[in-house]
Amino acid sequence: xTELSAAPPLPLVMRRKRSNPWxxxxxxxxxxxxxxxxxxxxxxxxxLTVHRWDIVGNDQPFVGTRxxxxxxxxxxxxxxxxxxxxxxAVHVPLQIVVALALAVVLxxxxxxxxxxxxxxxxxxxxxxxxxxxIWTQLYAGDGLLNGFLKVLHLxxxxxLTSTTLAMPSIAIMATWKNVGYYLMIFLAGLQNIxxxxxxxxxxxxxxxxxRFWYITLxxxxxxxxxxxxxxxxxxxxxxxxxxxxTGGGPVDSTLSVVLLLYRNAFQFLNMGYASTIGVVLAxxxxxxxxxxxxxxxxxxxx
Amino acid sequence: xxxxxxxxxxxxxxxxxxxxxxxxxxxLAAFTFILPFIFMTGTAFKPPREVYQLNxxxxxxxxxxxxxxxxxxxxxxxxxxxxxxxxxxxxxVLLFSSIVGYALSRLEFRGREFIFNVILLTMMIPGxxxxxxxxxxxxxxxxxxxxxxxxxxxxxxxxxxxxxRQTFKxxxxxxxxxxxxxxxxxxxxxxxxxxxxSLPTIITVGIFTFMGGWNDFLWPAIVIREQSLMTLTxxxxxxxxxxxxxGQFGAVMxxxxxxxxxxxxxxxxxxxxxxxxxxxxxxxG
Numbered sequence: 001x002t003e004l005s006a007a008p009p010l011p012l013v014m015r016r017k018r019s020n021p022w023x024x025x026x027x028x029x030x031x032x033x034x035x036x037x038x039x040x041x042x043x044x045x046x047x048l049t050v051h052r053w054d055i056v057g058n059d060q061p062f063v064g065t066r067x068x069x070x071x072x073x074x075x076x077x078x079x080x081x082x083x084x085x086x087x088x089a090v091h092v093p094l095q096i097v098v099a100l101a102l103a104v105v106l107x108x109x110x111x112x113x114x115x116x117x118x119x120x121x122x123x124x125x126x127x128x129x130x131x132x133x134i135w136t137q138l139y140a141g142d143g144l145l146n147g148f149l150k151v152l153h154l155x156x157x158x159x160l161t162s163t164t165l166a167m168p169s170i171a172i173m174a175t176w177k178n179v180g181y182y183l184m185i186f187l188a189g190l191q192n193i194x195x196x197x198x199x200x201x202x203x204x205x206x207x208x209x210x211r212f213w214y215i216t217l218x219x220x221x222x223x224x225x226x227x228x229x230x231x232x233x234x235x236x237x238x239x240x241x242x243x244x245x246t247g248g249g250p251v252d253s254t255l256s257v258v259l260l261l262y263r264n265a266f267q268f269l270n271m272g273y274a275s276t277i278g279v280v281l282a283x284x285x286x287x288x289x290x291x292x293x294x295x296x297x298x299x300x301x302x
Numbered sequence: 303x304x305x306x307x308x309x310x311x312x313x314x315x316x317x318x319x320x321x322x323x324x325x326x327x328x329x330l331a332a333f334t335f336i337l338p339f340i341f342m343t344g345t346a347f348k349p350p351r352e353v354y355q356l357n358x359x360x361x362x363x364x365x366x367x368x369x370x371x372x373x374x375x376x377x378x379x380x381x382x383x384x385x386x387x388x389x390x391x392x393x394x395v396l397l398f399s400s401i402v403g404y405a406l407s408r409l410e411f412r413g414r415e416f417i418f419n420v421i422l423l424t425m426m427i428p429g430x431x432x433x434x435x436x437x438x439x440x441x442x443x444x445x446x447x448x449x450x451x452x453x454x455x456x457x458x459x460x461x462x463x464x465x466x467r468q469t470f471k472x473x474x475x476x477x478x479x480x481x482x483x484x485x486x487x488x489x490x491x492x493x494x495x496x497x498x499x500s501l502p503t504i505i506t507v508g509i510f511t512f513m514g515g516w517n518d519f520l521w522p523a524i525v526i527r528e529q530s531l532m533t534l535t536x537x538x539x540x541x542x543x544x545x546x547x548x549g550q551f552g553a554v555m556x557x558x559x560x561x562x563x564x565x566x567x568x569x570x571x572x573x574x575x576x577x578x579x580x581x582x583x584x585x586x587g
Contacts (some may be wrong), residue, residue: 022488023411030402030417033458038424041435048435055438105328114573119332121576122339125569126562127517129539133558134342137551144341147356176335184580237430240519244543258430265434266524275434282431 048275055269067276077277079252080260081284083167087256088235090171095231096224099179103186104216121180128177132244135173136160139245160246163253170241170254178234182227189223190216225296229289236285257281339562346556353552367556374546374553376530377560380537384564387452387533388515394457395511396504402458403466404492408478418467425460437524451525452533456515462507469503470496506575513565534561 049067053060071077102120106113123131138144139159146156159169193216201211217224239258242248248255248263257277265274315323340358346367348360371377405411406418436455445451473496481491497504522536532540538561541547542554569576 019411020409020488021411023405023409023414026401026405026409026488027411027414027417029398030421030458030463033398034420034424037436037439037455037458038427038432041432041439042427044435044438045431055441102331110328111325116328116332118570118573119335122335122566122569125513125517125565125576127519127535127539127565129517129519129535130558130561131338133539133542133554134338137345137555138338138341142354144337144356179335181580184577188577188580233428237428243519244539261430261433262520265437271434271438278431278434282428285428286426 045275045279048272049279051272053271055271063272067273068280070273071276071280076252076255076260077257080255080257083252083254084236084238084256086167087171087174087238088232090168091174091235092228092231094171094175095178095182096227098175099182099227100186100220102179103183103190104212106183106187107190120183123177124180128240129244131173131177132241136245139169139173161250163250166246166250166254170238170245174234174238174241178231182231185223185227185230186220189220193219221296225293228292228296232289232292233285236281236288342555342558342562345552346559348552350550350552367550367552368560370550370553371541371557371560375537375541375557377534377537377557379530380532380534381564383449383531384516384534387449388512390449390453391456391515392508392512394453395459395462396508398458399462399507400466400470400492400497400500400504402463403470404488404496406463407467407470408473409488421460421463425464433520433524440525446525447528447531448525449531452515452522455521456511459507459511462511465503465507466500469500473499502575505572509568509572509575513568516565534564 050062050064051060052063052067106117106120110116140146141156141158141161143159145159149156158165160166197215197219198211201215206214237258238256239262242254242256242259243262246254248259258281261274261277261281264270264277344358344360345353347363347365349362349364349366352360352362406414406421440446440451440455443451443454445454477495477499478491481495486494516533517535518533519535519539522533523539526532526536529537529540538557541557547554547557
């Protein structure tokens with residue numbers, strides 16, 4: 001590598017000569033797949049936002065900004081957006097706290113590490129749809145969770161039947177399901193922190209909490225940002241859990257944006273409007289994760 | 303400072319007592335993560351009259367629920383569909399990711415950096431954005447109710463290409479030069495020199511691709527309507543929520559157990575590769 005960088009820059013003509021035809025040949029499958037299954041759909045998604053199409057006929061009239069106007073007047077869209085944000089507000093902080101706590105514990109000198117790691121990771125490798133089926137029963141009126149409450153002499157809860165409780169219930173389940181993934185990201189971050197920093201802090205008489213606040217947390221910033229961004233994207237993608245557990249109810253209280261998109265596309269066959277929801281959701285995701293990057297990275301460089 | 307009070311109280315405990323408390327809490331946490339699986343497994347083996355009781359272990363275990371599942375839905379066929387669809391996707395992703403990854407890491411050509419940047423960009427596109435146009439494309443290709451409708455969009459993976467590119471970058475140039483001097487073609491270098499050196503990456507990309515497909519519900523639910531072509535995850539979910547199970551709760555749990563079992567087994571066998579895979583997705587973000 002050093003030899004290469006030390007060599008004088010090649011004239012452009014010579015550099016061009018070094019193009020290896022095998023390079024083009026080997027990159028070709030990606031380019032072809034990208035054009036058909038990513039670039040074209042992306043373009044078509046944008047095309048659909050200014051057209052109306054019911055997929056049954058060939059008629060695709062141009063409607064200008066009418067899909068966007070409809071979205072701004074669609075109470076259901078704002079309900080779905082609000083519900084998704086409630087999910088996000090419960091899920092993301094809970095996910096960060098639980099995953100980080102378990103990662104710190106697993107990073108310490110503990111016995112049966114493999115057993116605990118396996119236990120925390122197990123839900124992540126299984127299907128979200130099937131997990132949702134199981135939890136529907138745990139959350140049921142006569143289910144296991146209310147059974148526990150009864151033992152503790154607490155009143156039973158309508159986990160999935162109360163309009164205020166249903167979305168937080170789903171958020172708790174999603175946190176349980178994904179904790180293994182985020183825990184591993186934190187664990188990798190923790191293992192990158194040089195032990196010498198802790199030794200020095202110990203010599204200066206720092207307590208466990210001080211070590212956590214002044215060493216672990218600041219040095220974990222890249223992992224924190226990653227977990228924040230990924231769990232936010234995951235939250236905006238919420239679909240299968242409400243689809244399986246509540247169908248969006250009770251009274252649309254668990255209707256997520258993607259569930260609304262799915263309904264418009266595959267029940268009402270309104271491809272143009274559904275695509276508009278998809279484009280707007282993507283823009284919201286870009287905006288929110290961009291802001292997260294800005295804010296969290298600023299904290300790092302204060 | 304507020305944290306000092308419980309902490310000093312903890313310090314007042316003797317060391318063995320603190321250990322017991324620590325492991326007690328940790329076991330409780332681990333139990334919380336395993337409990338739903340125990341509940342599912344227990345219920346799957348319960349006779350109907352026990353199903354709504356809260357005992358985790360059935361008093362009189364029965365395999366009737368599994369018999370009901372096997373007679374009511376084509377679950378063997380669904381396993382076959384899943385293995386076919388996601389096996390093909392996994393093989394394709396491994397093959398093409400390593401080919402493209404080789405070009406991007408070891409072959410000089412104009413536009414290489416541009417292609418790599420496009421790949422990085424595509425990893426940031428939210429899936430919901432492409433959901434509808436991709437479905438319309440599959441309709442246009444007449445590939446609904448066809449396993450190819452599941453397979454084709456998933457044959458290439460930006461994550462896979464990225465992983466192989468990073469791995470191949472670490473291979474010493476001498477090894478590749480030596481093979482070239484021996485007259486090896488670029489494809490031979492890939493299969494004979496680079497593949498054997500990249501086994502952990504092959505396994506990691508393989509299990510993540512396979513698992514991601516296997517556990518997916520949304521895409522099969524859109525592309526496949528015909529029951530005999532459904533994937534396992536899809537069929538089990540449709541069985542539970544579509545009314546076909548007729549509220550036989552034991553049978554629903556039995557089919558759920560069959561739905562998650564393959565991925566749990568893959569996880570147990572390949573455990574150590576999961577950590578590597580997640581750490582690498584970390585680099586990607």
